[in-house]
Amino acid sequence: xxxxxxxxxxxxxxxxxxxxxxxxxxxxxxxxxxxxxxxxxxxxxxxxxxxxxxxxxxxxxxxxxxxxxxxxxxxxxxxxxxxxxxxxxxxxxxxxxxxxxxxxxxxxxxxxxxxxxxxxxxxxxxxxxxxxxxxxxxxxxxxxxxxxxxxxxxxxxxxxxxxxxxxxxxxxxxxxxxxxxxxxxxxxxxxxxxxxxxxxxxxxxxxxxxxxxxxxxxxxxxxxxxxxxxxxxxxxxxxxxxxxxxxxxxxxxxxxxxxxxxxxxxxxxxxxxxxxxxxxxxxxxxxxxxxxxxxxxxxxxxxxxxxxxxxxxxxxxxxxxxxxxxxxxx
Numbered sequence: 001x002x003x004x005x006x007x008x009x010x011x012x013x014x015x016x017x018x019x020x021x022x023x024x025x026x027x028x029x030x031x032x033x034x035x036x037x038x039x040x041x042x043x044x045x046x047x048x049x050x051x052x053x054x055x056x057x058x059x060x061x062x063x064x065x066x067x068x069x070x071x072x073x074x075x076x077x078x079x080x081x082x083x084x085x086x087x088x089x090x091x092x093x094x095x096x097x098x099x100x101x102x103x104x105x106x107x108x109x110x111x112x113x114x115x116x117x118x119x120x121x122x123x124x125x126x127x128x129x130x131x132x133x134x135x136x137x138x139x140x141x142x143x144x145x146x147x148x149x150x151x152x153x154x155x156x157x158x159x160x161x162x163x164x165x166x167x168x169x170x171x172x173x174x175x176x177x178x179x180x181x182x183x184x185x186x187x188x189x190x191x192x193x194x195x196x197x198x199x200x201x202x203x204x205x206x207x208x209x210x211x212x213x214x215x216x217x218x219x220x221x222x223x224x225x226x227x228x229x230x231x232x233x234x235x236x237x238x239x240x241x242x243x244x245x246x247x248x249x250x251x252x253x254x255x256x257x258x259x260x261x262x263x264x265x266x267x268x269x270x271x272x273x274x275x276x277x278x279x280x281x282x283x284x285x286x287x288x289x290x291x292x293x294x295x296x297x298x299x300x301x302x303x304x305x306x307x308x309x310x311x312x313x314x315x316x317x318x319x320x321x322x323x324x325x326x327x328x329x330x
Contacts, residue, residue: 008029039063076307113200153204226252229256247290
């Protein structure tokens with residue numbers, strides 16, 4: 001049986017090949033993203049392994065199914081990029097990796113907070129140029145600050161534990177309150193009460209129709225002047241033009257992003273030899289109080305090993321007729 005991987009980097013190959021081999025399975029690593037045009041690379045493969053920016057629309061799934069694919073193994077937790085109704089119609093099973101290392105995402109969130117607060121990007125560039133002044137580098141103590149956590153699943157809970165360690169007051173929003181987060185002293189509130197009180201707002205919720213552009217002109221207006229917004233979850237949670245306006249007026253004081261709504265044609269590629277074609281992202285990069293990383297929060301050795309292990313176990317379970325971590329429509 002052949003498993004064809006799309007959107008692969010060197011670290012994908014390394015992490016998957018370091019796992020115990022599945023019997024009678026050939027792993028084929030393709031660098032291109034999965035699209036209507038590249039789906040032909042999976043012809044004859046029973047299993048396709050896709051990543052977050054691969055195209056898994058109905059048209060692509062139809063091509064894969066026609067080529068013999070029977071299982072879509074997502075090496076990610078999120079699955080908003082796949083047409084699940086089309087997959088069901090085409091008898092394509094879909095599995096995902098519901099958890100690998102919540103600590104990796106939570107710790108990257110902390111890295112963005114600390115870097116923004118203490119202006120580490122500006123300080124680093126200054127000292128390299130021989131400028132050792134401290135002008136404009138004043139931050140704030142995290143202790144006793146109020147942190148709003150939107151989404152308190154495994155990642156949100158890991159983030160809450162770290163922020164509790166800093167001595168922060170925790171506010172939370174989630175339709176399903178997490179007892180572990182409550183035990184840390186967090187208070188669950190409606191969003192309209194959370195936003196005005198939080199010095200830092202961090203997004204850890206999934207993308208759905210209900211959370212699309214959760215951060216928008218109205219919710220930004222509720223936030224404190226000078227507050228910090230962090231998104232290490234899904235790009236489309238944030239209305240980026242609205243955030244730019246809030247940065248321009250100074251209402252939003254700091255922005256840290258590891259995800260971006262239009263990242264599919266940008267992230268995971270070296271485009272340094274070409275002009276940046278995304279005008280919105282280019283505008284964001286001009287702000288000194290903005291740090292953007294290219295969807296790397298998951299990128300730790302432990303997380304990669306967890307993704308590879310669970311993905312291959314998902315495939316093995318499906319082959320036995322006992323599928324696990326299935327994703328169902330609706």
